Amino acid sequence: MLQPNFKVTTKDTGVNAAQIIIEPLPQNFGHTLGNSLRRILLTSLxxxxxxxxxxxxxxxxxxxxxxxxxxxxxxxxxxxxxxxxxxxxxxxxxxxxxxxxxxxxxxxxxxxxxxxxxxxxxxxxxxxxxxxxxxxxxxxxxxxxxxxxxxxxxxxxxxxxxxxxFSPVISASYTIEATRVGRSTAFDKIKLQLVTDGSITPLDAFKEASRLLTDYSAYVNSEEAYLIEVKPKASTLATGGYVDDLDLPTRVLNALKKADIVKLSDLKSLSLSDLHKVKNLGEKSAAQVVEKAAEKGITIA
CATH class of the missing domain: 2.170.120.12 (DNA-directed RNA polymerase, insert domain)
Incomplete structure (x- = not known):
């Protein structure tokens, strides 16, 4: 796992302007971090x-x-x-x-x-x-x-x-350069150019943007951020529907309705022998009813 191990240095470049350098970062982390900070600096302070x-x-x-x-x-x-x-x-x-x-x-x-x-x-x-x-x-x-x-x-x-x-940041831009750690040059250096309107210093603006980025990243990894979908119980689904919801052939639906089996709750009270007694409902059709009812959580035995 990559662990953060970098330093931040600042250099004043003018009135309310500074260059902020972040190094060394693992390769490709320069754009990931630099672009996120830039967008927050320009839009969210x-x-x-x-x-x-x-x-x-x-x-x-x-x-x-x-x-x-x-x-x-x-x-x-x-x-x-x-x-x-x-x-x-x-x-x-x-x-x-x-x-x-x-x-x-x-x-x-x-x-x-x-x-x-x-x-x-x-x-x-x-x-x-x-x-x-x-x-x-x-x-x-x-x-x-x-x-x-x-x-x-x-x-x-x-x-x-x-x-x-309202933004106190007038401009924010960054460049990425390769930097060396020992003999390896496979590391990134961020050079962030920052200008504010004077109501906040460039360093304070950078720290506030970093805090916002940290807060949102931490929240993504928290339990509160995730909704656990609670599926309704099958019995609840069954009692609330109609036999039309079973996707049965029209002939089978008509046979059930003539026997006053209109709601799914009506099927719950039936046994397999009761189903066989329904007029114009053959054994094959009864098997279809049993199969489709099972999909709704209703067992006919």
């Missing part, structure tokens, strides 16, 4: 994102706001690129209250406790006159994967639902 926005004086996303250089749609597109780190499962409201001529950045957002912005230099919009102002409430939440705006709709007038990409 929780992160934070804006889910809706309400701007004073703006009825819908195709509106404009006096004194705002961008239209509301541009503001929404910029807002979608703001990375929120949220340490609670509660839905939170982030406020934006700015007036006067100003370039508005993500750092101008007033975040409640438990919510931080990891890219504060992101430009959201521009106010173009001293009398211009913008007042907005942005709803943020934790989630997983991509959620379309239709799932964030609200009955409140003026609330604009947003498409949300």
């Amino acid at each position: 929780e992160g934070g994102s804006a889910t809706s926005i309400k701007v004073d004086g703006v009825p819908h996303q195709f509106s404009t706001l006096s004194g705002l250089r961008e239209d509301i749609l541009d503001l929404i597109l910029n807002l979608k690129t703001v990375n929120f780190a949220i340490d609670t499962d509660e839905i939170k409201n982030v406020k934006l209250h700015v007036s006067g001529e100003k370039e508005i950045k993500a750092s101008d957002l007033d975040c409640p406790t438990g919510v931080t912005v990891t890219n504060p230099d992101k430009v959201l919009c521009h106010l173009t006159s001293p009398k211009a102002k913008i007042n907005a409430v942005i709803t943020v939440a934790r989630g997983m994967g991509y959620v379309p705006a239709e799932e964030h709709t609200s009955e409140e007038i003026g609330v604009i639902p947003l498409d949300s990409s």
